[in-house]
Amino acid sequence: MTERVAIVGGGKIGEALLAGLINAGKPVRDLVVVERSAERSAELVDDYGVRVTDDVTDAVDGARVVFVAVKPDVVDTVLQSLGKADDNGDEERITVSLAAGVPTSRYEASLPAGSPVVRVMPNTPMLVNEAMSAVSPGRYANDDQVALAVRLLETVGKVMVVPEKSLDAVTAISGSGPAYFFLMVEAMIDAGVALGLTRAQAAELAVQTVKGSGVLLAESGLTSVDLRAAVTSPGGTTAAALREFERYGLRHAVNEATAACAEASARMARRPEIEGSRPASPFTPESGVGG
Numbered sequence: 222m223t224e225r226v227a228i229v230g231g232g233k234i235g236e237a238l239l240a241g242l243i244n245a246g247k248p249v250r251d252l253v254v255v256e257r258s259a260e261r262s263a264e265l266v267d268d269y270g271v272r273v274t275d276d277v278t279d280a281v282d283g284a285r286v287v288f289v290a291v292k293p294d295v296v297d298t299v300l301q302s303l304g305k306a307d308d309n310g311d312e313e314r315i316t317v318s319l320a321a322g323v324p325t326s327r328y329e330a331s332l333p334a335g336s337p338v339v340r341v342m343p344n345t346p347m348l349v350n351e352a353m354s355a356v357s358p359g360r361y362a363n364d365d366q367v368a369l370a371v372r373l374l375e376t377v378g379k380v381m382v383v384p385e386k387s388l389d390a391v392t393a394i395s396g397s398g399p400a401y402f403f404l405m406v407e408a409m410i411d412a413g414v415a416l417g418l419t420r421a422q423a424a425e426l427a428v429q430t431v432k433g434s435g436v437l438l439a440e441s442g443l444t445s446v447d448l449r450a451a452v453t454s455p456g457g458t459t460a461a462a463l464r465e466f467e468r469y470g471l472r473h474a475v476n477e478a479t480a481a482c483a484e485a486s487a488r489m490a491r492r493p494e495i496e497g498s499r500p501a502s503p504f505t506p507e508s509g510v511g512g
């Protein structure tokens with residue numbers, strides 16, 4: 222893995238990718254991060270020894286792959302800089318977008334004609350090399366270029382290739398999904414405290430339970446239905462708990478929540494400041510207003 226990689230945006234996902242690539246053995250000299258916050262840049266330099274700059278054009282010079290990991294409403298600003306960057310000679314630069322709800326067509330319209338773009342919906346378990354990333358090729362990305370993006374992302378977790386039209390649904394399941402489980406764990410810890418456990422005890426019990434259940438699901442070859450049945454003794458404690466989850470509409474809540482998430486992702490793609498039909502809004506993080 223000798224390709225030079227630039228990561229634009231050193232926030233939660235940018236750091237997760239950086240940490241994951243380094244953990245997977247990518248030499249730090251082949252990595253560069255673009256980050257505009259001086260405080261954040263200093264943290265990344267201290268923690269990873271990586272080169273950090275605030276200059277996109279400088280960072281992408283010679284980079285084979287450029288990951289765009291800024292908030293969706295900052296993508297236009299980054300694209301303006303990317304559009305001005307020199308090309309890499311024979312080695313065509315691949316732009317890999319990690320931003321929710323920004324279509325590949327938006328990138329293709331701003332970058333030089335025919336630029337290869339790959340859109341990805343990752344998730345934060347990337348920080349521990351357990352990401353689930355869904356990859357969709359843009360119009361001009363060829364098989365080798367998609368394969369390179371997949372290979373880099375496979376160093377930090379699992380990868381699935383899907384058509385771009387599936388990405389709103391993917392976001393609703395795996396992109397935002399970690400937050401659903403974290404919310405469940407929060408609720409379980411509070412419930413444990415209500416039942417008389419200390420917070421530390423409840424946290425250890427809940428966290429190991431979610432971790433063990435995840436490993437069991439991923440490695441046993443059994444389905445979630447089989448595994449749930451195995452916990453649920455006839456007339457026992459689990460059946461009593463599951464009856465209450467059903468009574469309070471857990472499945473309905475999951476359906477409604479994921480539908481809202483997918484709709485939010487689709488709505489972002491329709492937003493004019495993301496579609497790029499007008500200049501960047503003054504209400505962007507650049508201006509310090511909104512965000």
Ligand SMILES: NC(=O)C1=CN([C@@H]2O[C@H](COP(=O)(O)OP(=O)(O)OC[C@H]3O[C@@H](n4cnc5c(N)ncnc54)[C@H](OP(=O)(O)O)[C@@H]3O)[C@@H](O)[C@H]2O)C=CC1
Pocket residue numbers: 229230231232233234235255256257258261289290291292293295298299319320321322342343344345396397506
């Ligand atoms: N968080 C998640 O679970 C997931 C996020 N995503 C997507 O990943 C992208 C990044 O999200 P996340 O990491 O959570 O966001 P963060 O806000 O944590 O990170 C974005 C970083 O980019 C910096 N930044 C802003 N503008 C520029 C610029 N022009 N040049 C360089 N750096 C810049 C920001 O600095 P500053 O703080 O100063 O603005 C910030 O440090 C988003 O598009 C999101 O949709 C996708 C899947 C999951």
Ligand SMILES: O=C(O)[C@@H]1CCC=N1
Pocket residue numbers: 321392396397
């Ligand atoms: O909440 C968000 O918009 C981002 C995209 C998927 C997860 N986090």
